[in-house]
Amino acid sequence: YKGDDWAGAGVAELDEALGGWLSQLRARGDITGQAHEVLIFPTFENVPARFVAVVGLGERAELDVHGVRLAAGRLLRKASAYKLQSLGSSLFGSDLPGISKEALAQAFVEGAALATYRFAGYAQATRRSEAAMHTTSSFAASDVSGEDQKTEGNMKQLWLATAADAGVAEGITRGLVCAEAVHLARDWVNTPGNLLTPAAWCEQVATLAAAEGLKLTVLERADMERLRMGALLAVSQGSDQPPKLMVLQYQGKPSRQDVLAFVGKGVTFDAGGISIKPAANMDEMKMDMAGGAAALAAVWAISRLKLPVNVMAVVPCCENLPSGQALKPGDVITALTGQTIEVLNTDAEGRLILADAVAYAKQLGATHLVDIATLTGAVVVALGKVTTAALTNDERFLQELQAAAAASGEKVWPLPTFAEYREQLRSDIADMKNVGGRPAGTITAGLLIGAFVGDTPWIHLDIAGTAWTEKAGPMGPKGATGVMVRTLVELARRWQGGRAS
Ligand code: BES
Ligand code: MN
Ligand code: ZN
Secondary structure (H helix, E strand, O other), rough: OOOOOOOOOOHHHHHHHHHHHHHHHHOOOOOOOOOOOOOEOOOOOOOOOOOOEEEEOOHHOOHHHHHHHHHHHHHHHHHHHHHOOOEEHOOOOOOOOOOOHHHHHHHHHHHHHOOOOOOOOOOHHHOOOOOOOOOOOOOHHHHHHOOOOOOOOOEEEEEEEEOOOOOHHHHHHHHHHHHHHHHHHHHHOOOOOOOOOHHHHHHHHHHHHHHHOOOOEOOOHHHHHOOOOOHHHHHHHHOOOEEEEEEEEEEEEOOOOOOEEEEEOEEEEOOOOOOOOOOOOOOHHOOOOOOHHHHHHHHHHHOOOOOOOOEEEEEEEEEOOOOOOOOOOOOOOEEOOOOOEEOOOOOHHHHHHHHHHHHHHHHOOOOOOEEOOOOOOHHHHOOOOOOEEEOOOOOOHHHHHHHHHHHHHEEEEOOOOOHHHHOOOOOOOOOEOOOOOOOOOHHHHHHHHHHHOOOOEEEEEEOOOOOOEEEEEEOOOOOOOOOOOOHHHHOOOOOOOOOOO
């Protein structure tokens, strides 16, 4: 801790074995204890470890669970740079006021695992023989192949020194499962559009579902035509890749009536369609399926944790490309519900496919909807790359999600849904148009989806600013972040059916 005592147990004994070096460095101000500080010293074999790492936790009174998560992430990043392979923590020997051992263990494991994520990539010299996918945690034995890989993650063992404690064991499991789900989502989002087509993605999810015993249903174009999913079909029609709609279902408590649906945008590449995007950075639009990835990965984790809830991921997948068949500005389309939409900009495609997907989730029995999408550039203007925007028609539902986000260390903030904003979507010739102009672009985009949920409790999450990062941080490298996976899992873990908990 900063200006206070050591947090771990056994530090005095360690200090003594090291000839009092730790306390001397502290007295001289070389060790300060401030958050962000990670120092790694050689022990010169005076203790049975080659290095000792000192991690700053900041002010004792200010430390919360996320502070532990971040500290573990910073520690593991530094340890990876030192190519350390095995690491033990004494943090669990001491009590951190207000933080349960369970939450502490989960946060520590999450921070450690998220920090060491690497996307394997496709360079010939470093490519793995089996596949380019890297869906295991960096600690997994499968990561230890001996060949020189383009990854820094050498960490193979993490030891948490603690008395036998069921809470700690549960926290570790939950942390590992959540981190692996985030890794899975990141892998999908980092995968280029030519390799993660809707069909290729479905195949991967089918493999995962079979291994986990989850029910996966995939709608093909003919099914969408039969169901009259006019909005998803319209966006898909410019691409040669057939559209798919995945439904991944987990029934953790069939006797319950409530069903949570995570409806995720799955545009595997968004060129904008006929309203084509500028060339600069268009490659980044391979990440336009991050909402779908989060929805699927969350259901996978919820199933692995055997949570007593019923959840489904509903993911409409397609490409948004210009072609002779493509949807055109001015076209009027009819969605699954029969509502008509005048498409004035084909680049506002996410809200269209989600309009059909939320309506379909309701047909499948969803009683609570969370849609999650890289929906608008406007959200970056409003909230930057820090915070996920939320809209809702049910304040209590959103409060539950915000509590889950806070526990997960993910930032979510509400935007208003006043009726005046809906006027911006008024069309002269259809029930609505798909764009509401520049003002409040994130709100009008979300409200278009909201026009298809009826009275069902609903939250919309716009992750266009948070799903991808240009700079590496304590929670992972640049690229896909896997944002909201852990929040959705935590929401399900706390889920009481939308009634008071
Ligand atoms: N996928 C984009 C939004 C996006 C922007 C995601 C930046 C990630 C980073 C979405 O389909 C889109 O193109 N939105 C348009 C809407 C506009 C035409 C009303 C936008 O934000 O420019
Ligand atoms: Mn678009
Ligand atoms: Zn898009």
